[in-house]
Amino acid sequence: MKDLFGKAILDYQTHNSPENIITETTISEEDEMDVAYLFRPFDEMPNIEQKALELAKGKILDVGCGAGSHSLYLQNQKKLEVTAIDISANAVKACKLRGLKNAFVQDILTLENETFDSIILLMNGTGIFGTLKNTPKFLQKLKSLLNPGGQILIDSSDIIYMFDEDEDGAFEVPANSYYGELEFIIQYKGETEDSFSWLYLDYNTLQNAAIANGFQCELILEGEHYDYLVRLSI
Ligand SMILES: C[S@@+](CC[C@H](N)C(=O)[O-])C[C@H]1O[C@@H](n2cnc3c(N)ncnc32)[C@H](O)[C@@H]1O
Numbered sequence: 001m002k003d004l005f006g007k008a009i010l011d012y013q014t015h016n017s018p019e020n021i022i023t024e025t026t027i028s029e030e031d032e033m034d035v036a037y038l039f040r041p042f043d044e045m046p047n048i049e050q051k052a053l054e055l056a057k058g059k060i061l062d063v064g065c066g067a068g069s070h071s072l073y074l075q076n077q078k079k080l081e082v083t084a085i086d087i088s089a090n091a092v093k094a095c096k097l098r099g100l101k102n103a104f105v106q107d108i109l110t111l112e113n114e115t116f117d118s119i120i121l122l123m124n125g126t127g128i129f130g131t132l133k134n135t136p137k138f139l140q141k142l143k144s145l146l147n148p149g150g151q152i153l154i155d156s157s158d159i160i161y162m163f164d165e166d167e168d169g170a171f172e173v174p175a176n177s178y179y180g181e182l183e184f185i186i187q188y189k190g191e192t193e194d195s196f197s198w199l200y201l202d203y204n205t206l207q208n209a210a211i212a213n214g215f216q217c218e219l220i221l222e223g224e225h226y227d228y229l230v231r232l233s234i
Pocket residue numbers: 005038063064065066067068069085086087088091106107108109121122123127128
């Protein structure tokens with residue numbers, strides 16, 4: 001991994017001529033993303049993220065923290081004990097520079113020996129599951145990291161709106177795979193990252209997976225653009 005996403009974050013944090021990140025997926029053309037978005041303060045976050053931060057309590061784990069904006073709010077404003085993890089070494093470096101006390105380079109799948117009251121996964125938190133087939137593995141891992149009475153706050157979107165409809169109004173989704181399974185390509189400063197799988201889940205599919213893996217699943221809030229926030233508990 002070239003860690004281009006993290007490089008963009010660290011460039012932005014250190015004023016090292018940051019540029020936009022270029023993203024492209026299996027179903028969408030190249031699009032530019034302003035790295036500044038990853039540094040959003042509370043009042044510029046989407047409603048569903050603000051809601052997740054309001055509901056977060058106790059000892060927190062922020063999975064895939066990126067530039068650490070959610071963790072910083074919980075640590076500094078809500079004075080909570082926060083652990084932030086990301087597989088991107090550059091992103092974690094930026095989190096530390098921003099003042100996060102407990103930020104670590106860590107893959108969620110290999111995190112052990114610690115449990116939490118609230119686990120947050122935000123900005124399409126299901127993305128890191130990669131595929132529908134991998135989803136149980138991630139849900140089981142997350143479950144093993146929860147304290148009794150704990151909660152997982154995770155967001156995603158139903159991306160059915162990205163597909164064309166045929167003359168009968170049926171969406172032209174792939175026949176052999178779940179339509180929310182995308183391949184992502186990221187480019188930054190002329191370099192291209194290896195493509196990676198990124199999963200969007202519609203609410204029903206997430207609810208089914210959650211129940212099959214022993215969770216209670218509650219739809220907390222729907223956002224303005226097919227996005228939603230869920231609370232999973234045991
Ligand atoms: C879309 S970004 C979200 C960043 C942040 N949560 C936000 O809302 O700004 C997803 C992050 O998840 C990280 N990530 C991907 N797979 C991961 C894994 N298995 N364990 C921990 N972090 C992971 C990526 O490096 C990336 O920084």
